[in-house]
Amino acid sequence: MTLSAFSEQFCTWATAPELALCQEARAVARFSLVDTLACMFLGKDMHQPLAVAAALQEDGDSGSVVAVGGGQGHTLSGAALLNGARVHALDFDDYELSGSSHASGPLFSALFSLASARGLSIREVCDAWLVGHEAIVQMGQALGYGHYDKGWHSTLTLGPVGVAAAVSRALGLDRERMAHAMALAASSSAGTLRQTGSHAKAIHEGLAAQAGLRAALMAKAGATANTELWDIPSGFISLYGTSDSPGFSQAMARAELGQGVRLYPVIRKLWPSCAYTQRAIMSAERISAQLTPGDAIVQVQYRMPRPFHQVAHFGLPENDAEARFSIPYCVAAGLLCGHVTPDDFNERAFRDQARRQLTGLVELDLYELPAGHSGDIGPTSPETLVVTLESGKQLVDEGLAVPGGADMPMTEAQLLQKVHDCGLPFELAKALLRDDETAPLVRTSLFVTAQQAAGESK
Numbered sequence: 022m023t024l025s026a027f028s029e030q031f032c033t034w035a036t037a038p039e040l041a042l043c044q045e046a047r048a049v050a051r052f053s054l055v056d057t058l059a060c061m062f063l064g065k066d067m068h069q070p071l072a073v074a075a076a077l078q079e080d081g082d083s084g085s086v087v088a089v090g091g092g093q094g095h096t097l098s099g100a101a102l103l104n105g106a107r108v109h110a111l112d113f114d115d116y117e118l119s120g121s122s123h124a125s126g127p128l129f130s131a132l133f134s135l136a137s138a139r140g141l142s143i144r145e146v147c148d149a150w151l152v153g154h155e156a157i158v159q160m161g162q163a164l165g166y167g168h169y170d171k172g173w174h175s176t177l178t179l180g181p182v183g184v185a186a187a188v189s190r191a192l193g194l195d196r197e198r199m200a201h202a203m204a205l206a207a208s209s210s211a212g213t214l215r216q217t218g219s220h221a222k223a224i225h226e227g228l229a230a231q232a233g234l235r236a237a238l239m240a241k242a243g244a245t246a247n248t249e250l251w252d253i254p255s256g257f258i259s260l261y262g263t264s265d266s267p268g269f270s271q272a273m274a275r276a277e278l279g280q281g282v283r284l285y286p287v288i289r290k291l292w293p294s295c296a297y298t299q300r301a302i303m304s305a306e307r308i309s310a311q312l313t314p315g316d317a318i319v320q321v322q323y324r325m326p327r328p329f330h331q332v333a334h335f336g337l338p339e340n341d342a343e344a345r346f347s348i349p350y351c352v353a354a355g356l357l358c359g360h361v362t363p364d365d366f367n368e369r370a371f372r373d374q375a376r377r378q379l380t381g382l383v384e385l386d387l388y389e390l391p392a393g394h395s396g397d398i399g400p401t402s403p404e405t406l407v408v409t410l411e412s413g414k415q416l417v418d419e420g421l422a423v424p425g426g427a428d429m430p431m432t433e434a435q436l437l438q439k440v441h442d443c444g445l446p447f448e449l450a451k452a453l454l455r456d457d458e459t460a461p462l463v464r465t466s467l468f469v470t471a472q473q474a475a476g477e478s479k
Contacts, residue, residue, distance in 0.1 A: 025249045027269035028200040031159060034278040035152045035186055036196045041279040042151060047458070049282040050147035050154075055450050055467070056289050056436060057114055057129040058089060062471045063293075063363065063443035064110030065090030069223040073106040086137045091472050097134050097238075098231045104130035105227025109176075111363060112223070112345045113293035113443075115425075117154070118397050119285040120161025121168075122175035123226060124183060128153040130230035131184045135191055136462045143465070144458035145191055153187030155281040156203065163251070163272035166396030167263030169214075170328055177212030177225040178261060184233020185240075192241055199237075204246035206236035207257055214332055217295075218343045265393065288398075289425040291435065292361045294345040296398065297333040300420030301325070301348050304406035305355025308416045312356075317411035318379065323352055324386040325404040328396070337380055344371040349383035352406065362442060398423045445471060 024032070034041065064070060074092060082099035090107050094100075105127055108114050114126040132146050132153075141149075160179045161168075169175050185206035189199035209232035216222045240246075250256040251269040258268050277284065292302050301323060330348065338344035344351075344366045353376050354365045364370060371377075390402060404420040422428035431439075433454070437447040449467040456465055463469070 023249055024200055025251050026273045027251045028248045030273045032196040032199045035190055036199055040148055043280045043283040046151055046282050047147055049287060050150050051454055053115060053125045053287055054147060055453055057108060057125045058471060059440040059443040059445055060113040061089040061104055061108040062445055064107040067110035069110045069220045070103055070106040073103050073224060073227060086134050087472055089133055089471050097138055098235050100134040101131045101230040101234050102227040104133055105230040106224050109223040109226040111293040112295060113290055115287050115289045116296050117158055117285055117287060119158035120175045120179045121396060122157055122179050124154050124157045126226040127180040127184050127229035128187050130226060131188055131234040132191060135188060140461045141191060142459050143456060143462050146462050149187040149191040152190040153183040155278060156186040157183035158281045158285040159272055159276055163267060163269040164262050165266045167265050168261055172214050173261060174212040174214050174225055177229050178210040180229030181206040181209045181232040184230055185236040188234050188237035192237060194241055198240045200248040201246050202237040202240035204248045204250055205239055205244060206233045207250060217332060217346050218335060286427040288423060289431040291424050293363050293366060294351055295333045297329040298348055298351040299424050300404050302351050302355045302361050303424050304418035304420045305352045306359055307418050308406060308408050309356050309359040311416055318408055319411050320409035321352060321383045322386055322407045323348060323383060326390050326402050327387040328390055330387050337377060338371045341366045349380045352383050353379035
């Protein structure tokens with residue numbers, strides 16, 4: 022069998038008995054595990070996973086694997102699908118900028134399902150996540166920002182391949198089997214950003230988890246695929262890339278495998294909304310803290326890159342998904358309440374007359390990013406909020422670093438607060454951050470509570 026440079030180099034690293042990793046890698050993985058588990062629990066009763074659960078029941082999907090958040094048992098892939106719909110239902114899960122994708126949601130959706138069935142240890146789950154995350158960021162380097170910018174939802178184009186790599190690691194597949202699993206998963210790469218604002222976007226994470234998991238199981242059983250597809254004519258880069266895409270061979274030539282979480286840090290959300298709303302909410306909350314009783318806002322202007330607005334493009338929201346992708350609404354919510362929480366995206370909140378009135382006042386000033394821009398949310402793509410008061414005073418806040426990113430990383434205290442806001446005990450989350458890595462994940466107190474609490478409420 023001939024392997025492409027990507028398949029050979031990546032899978033050789035990913036199947037080594039002991040992964041070569043940067044010093045902070047396993048701590049980052051554990052942090053992401055807790056964050057993602059909390060997001061998954063919070064999303065259990067949202068519209069998207071309820072529809073998925075009903076569809077699975079009608080399809081006869083039944084087994085011993087219970088999704089995070091509880092409910093009836095499913096097959097491995099059924100639970101992975103439901104986990105994925107739950108984790109992204111409120112758009113609170115983390116993301117990465119190399120591939121412009123939500124990496125942890127699909128990866129942990131499949132891995133939590135597998136851990137429930139196979140008793141995987143914390144270390145095994147975290148190492149598998151690190152392999153999957155590395156695959157996704159390296160694919161992002163090969164494709165470049167143009168892939169996302171032309172409308173692909175990278176979570177469902179890159180996600181299945183990353184999940185296949187992660188599950189292959191967890192299953193102990195060899196280099197060739199992992200290469201086949203990843204190539205098989207590429208046949209499920211799909212999904213457009215035009216699904217933003219609908220239930221489909223959250224379900225994309227479940228589909229990515231399910232597809233990658235199934236691909237790894239098929240490869241384990243002997244199924245093959247074209248492992249040279251990444252750079253060849255009419256292959257992955259040709260179909261999903263742009264004229265500016267570096268390609269997999271070039272990406273591998275400069276790759277530092279095992280350094281992905283250091284070079285392309287995980288960005289964790291402080292608010293349950295689109296990544297492109299995070300700086301807007303931060304600025305709005307900071308200006309809200311400067312307001313005094315009696316201040317009347319007469320004008321709000323927000324300057325941001327046009328490509329970012331193409332994703333977070335909604336104005337007055339008509340449902341919770343649109344609210345999470347509405348820059349004007351997120352600014353209004355931050356200005357009015359001073360601290361945005363999951364409750365600010367329910368119907369009662371976005372239907373509030375005062376919020377809708379202020380949302381309507383927000384004017385957007387969109388600018389173009391320079392040619393060849395990486396698409397990073399940071400100092401090279403600044404955003405500015407200007408609030409004008411009736412007195413004529415202007416309050417200005419510039420957003421440079423992204424909250425939860427490399428320059429403003431989420432602290433442990435912020436993570437524990439987020440876990441609490443998601444409805445889980447923060448002391449159990451703190452314990453999971455320190456539990457023995459050889460312990461089975463599904464026997465940890467936080468994981469058990471995430472399932473039992475929901476199960477008892479049904």
